[in-house]
Amino acid sequence: MSNKPKNISLRAAEAQLLKIMRPGLHFYQKWTCAKCGERVTGNTPDLLFEQGLHEDCGYITDLRETGCGYSVMASGKAAFDYLDLISTRKKHG
Numbered sequence: 001m002s003n004k005p006k007n008i009s010l011r012a013a014e015a016q017l018l019k020i021m022r023p024g025l026h027f028y029q030k031w032t033c034a035k036c037g038e039r040v041t042g043n044t045p046d047l048l049f050e051q052g053l054h055e056d057c058g059y060i061t062d063l064r065e066t067g068c069g070y071s072v073m074a075s076g077k078a079a080f081d082y083l084d085l086i087s088t089r090k091k092h093g
């Protein structure tokens with residue numbers, strides 16, 4: 001496992017998400033299972049948990065210890081707004 005996914009602290013994830021979240025944008029929490037090492041994506045959108053259950057192996061990772069990541073999903077207008085946000089590109093007309 002040389003290419004480890006990056007985890008940030010829960011508080012850092014929360015702070016980042018507070019800045020980017022808007023209607024039409026959703027996120028899913030991700031973390032690395034502390035038992036089996038698998039990358040897990042939570043199935044509850046728009047919430048950050050302090051404990052992450054890996055359903056495949058049943059282990060609960062303490063995300064306050066390990067930190068977490070997230071992936072963002074956007075649809076419709078929110079997707080374009082989000083792209084604008086991350087590219088800091090000016091809108092046409």
Ligand SMILES: [Zn+2]
Pocket residue numbers: 033034035036037038054056057058059
């Ligand atoms: Zn696991």
